[in-house]
Amino acid sequence: MMRDANAFMKDEYNELVKNGFDWKIRILQGPSAPVCNVDGKEVIMLCSNNYLNLSNHPRIINAAKEILDTHGAGSGSVRAIAGTMDIHIQAEKELAKFKGTESALIYQTGFAVNAGLIPQLVGKGDVIISDELNHGSIIDGVRLTKADRMVFAHNDMGECEKVLHEADKKGYRRILVITDAVFSMDGDIAQMDKIVKLAAEVGAMTYVDDAHGEGVIGPGGRGIGAHYGIEGKIDVEMGTFSKAYGVVGGLAAGSQDLYNFALNKSRTWLLSGSHPPQVAAAQLEAIRVLEEEPQHVKNLWDNTNYFKKELVGMGFDCGHSESPITPVICGESHLAKKLSDRMYEEGIFALPIVFPMVARDKARIRTMMNAGLTREHLDKALAAFEKLGKELKII
Numbered sequence: 001m002m003r004d005a006n007a008f009m010k011d012e013y014n015e016l017v018k019n020g021f022d023w024k025i026r027i028l029q030g031p032s033a034p035v036c037n038v039d040g041k042e043v044i045m046l047c048s049n050n051y052l053n054l055s056n057h058p059r060i061i062n063a064a065k066e067i068l069d070t071h072g073a074g075s076g077s078v079r080a081i082a083g084t085m086d087i088h089i090q091a092e093k094e095l096a097k098f099k100g101t102e103s104a105l106i107y108q109t110g111f112a113v114n115a116g117l118i119p120q121l122v123g124k125g126d127v128i129i130s131d132e133l134n135h136g137s138i139i140d141g142v143r144l145t146k147a148d149r150m151v152f153a154h155n156d157m158g159e160c161e162k163v164l165h166e167a168d169k170k171g172y173r174r175i176l177v178i179t180d181a182v183f184s185m186d187g188d189i190a191q192m193d194k195i196v197k198l199a200a201e202v203g204a205m206t207y208v209d210d211a212h213g214e215g216v217i218g219p220g221g222r223g224i225g226a227h228y229g230i231e232g233k234i235d236v237e238m239g240t241f242s243k244a245y246g247v248v249g250g251l252a253a254g255s256q257d258l259y260n261f262a263l264n265k266s267r268t269w270l271l272s273g274s275h276p277p278q279v280a281a282a283q284l285e286a287i288r289v290l291e292e293e294p295q296h297v298k299n300l301w302d303n304t305n306y307f308k309k310e311l312v313g314m315g316f317d318c319g320h321s322e323s324p325i326t327p328v329i330c331g332e333s334h335l336a337k338k339l340s341d342r343m344y345e346e347g348i349f350a351l352p353i354v355f356p357m358v359a360r361d362k363a364r365i366r367t368m369m370n371a372g373l374t375r376e377h378l379d380k381a382l383a384a385f386e387k388l389g390k391e392l393k394i395i
């Protein structure tokens with residue numbers, strides 16, 4: 001049989017374009033900043049995860065520059081062989097102290113934590129209990145295990161309890177409950193205090209993906225454990241340096257036993273090159289900035305509260321957001337794309353999120369707040385939302 005080996009790529013891409021599900025990548029000319037240059041146009045940035053604008057903090061930039069002279073441009077190896085430098089260890093120690101956990105292990109990315117650690121925590125004879133709206137990287141981590149899966153309705157603690165007891169009765173060896181902390185498409189927050197209590201009743205492990213909570217929620221941006229005052233009680237607090245910390249890298253914070261286990265078992269950690277020293281130095285300095293300069297987190301929340309209140313007041317459906325992620329739900333994907341394109345023309349960069357990232361009829365503009373935006377910037381963005389929301393009959 002003769003095959004056209006590559007025809008499927010074009011066909012599938014064309015199908016995505018036809019349905020309005022393809023990504024149109026815009027390019028930043030210069031830094032990711034509250035106001036930045038995107039495709040040659042100055043825009044107010046409303047879709048970056050750089051919540052605290054730390055990627056432009058002079059202390060963090062300098063820390064990354066200075067270590068190049070003493071440690072070079074690359075680490076030379078995977079962490080386990082010859083790629084662990086003093087700066088990697090220092091960043092991990094200060095991270096654990098910041099988060100109030102016994103220890104913390106830093107991975108290349110948050111995705112690498114979920115893909116590398118989840119499959120080691122559970123296997124055949126075990127079960128994973130997952131919130132239905134968990135992030136794709138959790139879903140991929142779960143797919144790499146031989147464990148059974150059970151799903152509870154989004155943030156529904158009654159159902160979570162029911163499923164936990166069902167799993168307990170079935171006699172699984174291990175039970176792992178896993179959830180996003182701040183849900184990345186809707187901006188609502190998991191009831192982690194309740195999950196920890198429910199899990200304890202049946203001896204289940206708890207794992208939270210705090211990618212959008214690190215540097216954002218909890219006192220001083222210490223994340224979901226601190227948000228509920230349960231530091232050290234969640235078995236795995238996974239997070240990322242790629243968002244509020246303004247750098248890149250994944251983290252798993254918890255007990256010393258977790259550190260020893262994860263370090264020896266996670267294939268993504270063991271088999272992939274470690275961060276260059278300038279990344280580790282920037283991570284370390286970002287943790288110090290968070291500890292010493294509380295104004296960044298405060299500004300983020302002041303901006304968030306103002307922006308959200310105004311959008312809801314205009315009549316936009318912003319779902320149940322409790323965080324700096326505020327969705328502006330439009331419905332059909334072409335409408336969300338149209339609103340995003342028109343916003344860009346008005347000098348506002350806010351990206352549409354469409355199926356399969358969200359349900360087909362829940363396409364949206366997902367706005368992400370930034371601590372560095374001024375009230376003037378926010379008012380300009382709000383005026384554009386109001387004008388275009390009316391023009392496109394969304395409000």
Ligand SMILES: Cc1ncc(COP(=O)(O)O)c(C=O)c1O
Nearest residue numbers: 109110111135137184211240242
């Ligand atoms: C909820 C969630 N988990 C994990 C990740 C992956 O983190 P990283 O960018 O560090 O790979 C992301 C990033 O998009 C995320 O939003």
